Amino acid sequence: MQPENEVTLSVGGHDYGGWLDVSISAGLERQARDFTVGVTWQWPGSSEVPVRIEQGEAVEVRIGADLLITGYVFSTPISYDSKMIKLSIAGRSKTADLVDCAAINSPGQWRGQSVQKIVEALAGEYGIKVINQSATTLGLDDHTIEPGETAFESIDRLLSLSRLFSTDDGQGRLVMASPGAAGRAVDRLVLGENILNADTELDFSSVYSEYISRGQRKGTDDSFGTQATEVKASVKDERVKRRRVKVIYQSGQMTTKMARDRVEWERGNAMSRAMLVNYVVKGWRQSSGELWRHNMIVRVVDPLIGLDRDMLIIEIKYELTEAGTLAKMALAPPDGFLPEPNDAYERRKLKKGKNTDNFEYLIPADYKP
Template identity: 60%
Template sequence: MNAVSLAVNGIDYGGWLDTSISAGIERQCRDFTVGITWKWPGADVPRRVTQGDKCQVRIGQDLVLTGYVFATPIRYDDASISLAIGGRSMTADVVDCAADNRPSQWRNTSILNIVKALAAPYGIAVIGEADAGLSLADHMVDPGETAFESIDRLLRMSRLLSTDDAYGRLVIAEPGSAGRASDRLELGYNILGGEAPLDFSDVFSEYVCKGQRSGTDSDFGPAASEVEARVTDDRVARRRTLVLNESGQMTTDIATKRVSWERENRISKALETRYEVQGWRQANGDLWRHNQIVRVVDPLIGFDRDMLISEIEYGLSEERGTITSMTVAPPEGFMPDPPEPERRAKKAKGKKGDAFEYLLPPNWEK
């Protein structure tokens, strides 16, 4: 049920003693490493896998990655041989390789179609789980940028997320689109360990977005060349101002939504917490998945709320067995249109439960 298999060129390889498979909602390509060690003289060296081979990784019957082999490290000494295979999702080519489209500019084209055009030269299919039908007046590839850097610039301005799926496709996603986890993460029940830096050094009291757009006969001068939006956050007691200089065709509406998203995203990142649980599956047999909503009950850190699994890693070692490591964060910071902080009530004195109600809605329901 939990055996990891690697299929390369129609041949399945198993029996791995060390495994790491990781994915994340803000990562464009998941990756894997599998390894095995045996003593001399041991078994024959397994049939060699070649860098660039297309592969699939499964946990039991569940497909978790479709991509390519990138590395085949080998190490040996007078007592043993260690062989490993590492690879990444097909979308790695979008991350690594240049945006070399001709033409390299789009006008009045939907976000989804621009992303498809940027991914097409590398044979990557694009799936839209979020509303990416909004048309942009203009998007141009910057010289030297990768396909992903151009996609990221496009999506960031539109407050959308992109990741990959088990089939190696690029997915324009929305928070929680993978559904809700059936199990809770609960201290004293299934949490083996947790780590929360609770670092608010990247949180500010005021966010400013500045940009410009091409002028027209009816839209010119400062209205086009000096686009600006500001939003404050009274949850930060002293003045701390961050200015975002954005490229692309900026409008006041886009700039306003951009700073609102930035404000909530930074609070969410400040509350990111990493948890470990035993095993890779929940009680109902489903794998833990990134982009799922999970209830976190952790009175030691102060959580009793729904969180988003933003990153996940399936690990296997001889010392610890199967371990799932996951990073969770409040989903509000990933939403295209986060709720306004002024609508949130202050936490009542003496009230038990979540320690961060003054920062975020106490119950976020998908």
């Protein structure tokens, strides 16, 4: 394998490589990256001794010089038969503790603080630093930990209100993600050039003609009665021709603006998810030498599916198998992942000609944040 694609585990002051099987996954909607690597030995008669790595050890995972994961070893499966032994090492990002462990802040209530400050407090209990890529600075009247919820469940409730995603980075930090923050890919994904295979459901069953958000808040001297207890907002999607209504019940201290922003975000996000496509390309790196990464904007030219547009890589998996190195990606239009409503649909100007995108009547092909 070329040095720039060598997968290295750094554990206990030692670097381990030479893996025969590799799987490393990351995503815009995944709170914790994960990895699994494996190697086999022939026996009997082999003088090689399996690498002994303890569960719970701190680990760094790199592809070449690129740091992909900072976290911990969670498991070390071993299997064998009469011919060979296989050792695997699996682990996750530091942020896995937020997914697995309880929200333990005491007192578990915040009043009049920003979303970022509350997220920092929840993550800080487990030594996790927080990076905010978004300009959103939403403040909340009140946030209270619910009995039995994990730290991430509490964080996720917060970020749902502000239409943000929570993921991690290579250093094991929690990232309040801004879609497209990884930049624009140098290469395009083009049918007949670098796309090995693809699949898509084009499933529009979760797209609706109207989205309604309902919630409530505690009354104040200026806001009381039904104005406080019945917070509601709705938005229609004229692209759906028959009546289909979705109602979203939101917890926490709602305001009319928060409810309105949520339904507009739901409308855009549902349409983007309906157009999700999975692609597989040979190799982990682009022609520039840069890794393919999630949260990148990439131009997709696939006349078979009908795409000629900018797409967002929302999830990626780096795989090494007998077939070689493969990058498996899930992509969707980026417009529906923005924290603020995007009116690009209303501003769109349909192109004319043979090479137009088949879905431009739904979402503009040229992404303009």
